[in-house]
Amino acid sequence: MKTLADLAAIRDKMKGKVAIREGSSDTRIVVGMATCGIAAGARPVLNAFVEAVNDAAMTDSVMVTQTGCIGICRLEPVVEVYVGNEPKVTYVKMTPEKAKEVFAKHIKGGAVVTEYTVGSAE
Amino acid sequence: MKELSLNILDIAQNSLRANSTHIEIDLTEDKTSLCFTIRDDGCGMTPEFLSRVTDPFSTTRTTRSVGLGLPFLKMQAEMTGGCFSIESKAKQISPELHGTVVSATFIKTHIDFIPLGNIVDTLCALVMGAGEVDVTFVHRMPEREVSFSTREMREMLGEGIPLSAPEVIAWLREYLLDAYAAA
Ligand SMILES: Nc1ncnc2c1ncn2[C@@H]1O[C@H](COP(=O)(O)OP(=O)(O)O)[C@@H](O)[C@H]1O
């Protein structure tokens, strides 16, 4: 049974780490979470990315965040991936399964999954 | 929306965008009904604006290109024979006490009732995106109750560790899953 007291242990383990993390996350995964995104299934996509980052123990280098409407409602759920100085990659019509694949191939492997990008969808 | 918990996430995002400092989510269930209230202390809305936000066909809505979150929720609640209400005090009119309260009641036995679904995922996504905003949640069921407050979490975590840290979100997920399993 988890209790609030567990957070004290998390605090002790993370002391100092977060400050370093904030500056060094060179990969950002941004999930669109406006009404259209949520209705199309953005929440499980967000969770799939969070889980993948946790499972891979990459919380220091990969940040998962949310944003409002990315502006392409009919292609939701939409996810933007920023890796280092590379140009942004926009993935569309995402699912948790596709999220796992993008994580493995793009975030970990460095290879854009072209078939899920906005370019291929249009 | 396929789950009411998705509506809850969507409506709570309105509160986040309204510059609230505190969002309270109160979910009460019995055998035949489910009711939730989302209360914030954000910028609120003027009476003119408020009268239009639940009407998807209002011209103001299309010209302002505001969304469909509130009309969706109203429709879903009313389709089950339940009800919807929204009250708001705009900051520019009432600088001391402002904010918005959205309430929806659903009749669970109605054929158009959509299940609550994964409320734990909704709460994790909400806390992850909440930044400095505090969230209080309580889910009252006939013989039990599940609740949490980010203020208590922040107290335990101290300065410097954001609630959005994946370790913290993972804890919240397990904490809630445990609480629901025990409840
Ligand atoms: N809690 C709130 N506080 C202040 N303004 C709100 C709140 N909820 C909704 N609004 C206003 O009503 C509008 C319509 O909300 P909604 O139907 O959810 O669509 P959307 O969020 O996509 O614009 C919002 O754009 C916002 O201006």
Ligand SMILES: [Mg+2]
């Ligand atoms: Mg909204």
